[in-house]
Amino acid sequence: MKILLLDIETAPNLVHVWGLWQQNVGLPQIIDSGYVLCWAAKWYGEEDVIFSGINKVKPRSMIQRIHKMLDEADAIVHYNGTKFDMPTLNKEFLMHGLTPPAPYKQIDLLRTARSQFRFPSNKLDYVSQQLGLGKKTKHIGHELWxxxxxxxxEAWEMMEEYNKNDVVLLEKVYDKLKPWIKGHANHGVYEDGLCCPNCASIKYQRRGYAMTATNKYQRFQCKDCGSWFRGVRTNTAGEPTKFVGIS
Ligand SMILES: [Zn+2]
Structure with missing residues (x-):
């Protein structure tokens, strides 16, 4: 399974306002809509962090390049990407006359952080520091944008470093949160034999049974990432029945 870790940086909407407190911004007050400044991405398990920004290429080629990568990806790992990064990119695809990229599964680590733990803040910077995985690159704040x-x-150099480091952090947090991710795109569907649905490892042990309302299943725990799963027989289109793990 090809997993892509992704983070985008955007320019804010430019609007005219008459005050600072509790403003309702009408459509005629919008001077310029926000847009993607750059993105950084990394194929899980590969070394390179790929970066593309409008400082180096035309917006259209920057957008086409990430569209192509999404086309190749089976799953995207992001932080709040369900609500932010992916719809923002989709808008750019639409505006540039591109059709939707091939469907991919989404692994939103903010959703995992929110649903599984109670950190006082669910920001990537905070969670990664709490887990001892490092922090976001320091920058000059809004002035950088x-x-x-x-x-x-010089600001673009800092932006590139910041954006790339976010993806590196994202990968570390992904590895740590992996056994806690519910509904992770199932590796078992891509592999031949039984494997951990969350990390594809074949090092697992039988640990009790999983009971549902109607059935009893063999339950396993992955010895690499710690995920729990049960084995079920399934039918993959055009292939013989096989045994896959589901979490
Ligand atoms: Zn695993």
């Missing part, structure tokens, strides 16, 4: 929009080369 302003300077990048103004095409400041």
């Amino acid at each position: 302003i300077q990048c929009m103004a095409k400041n080369a």
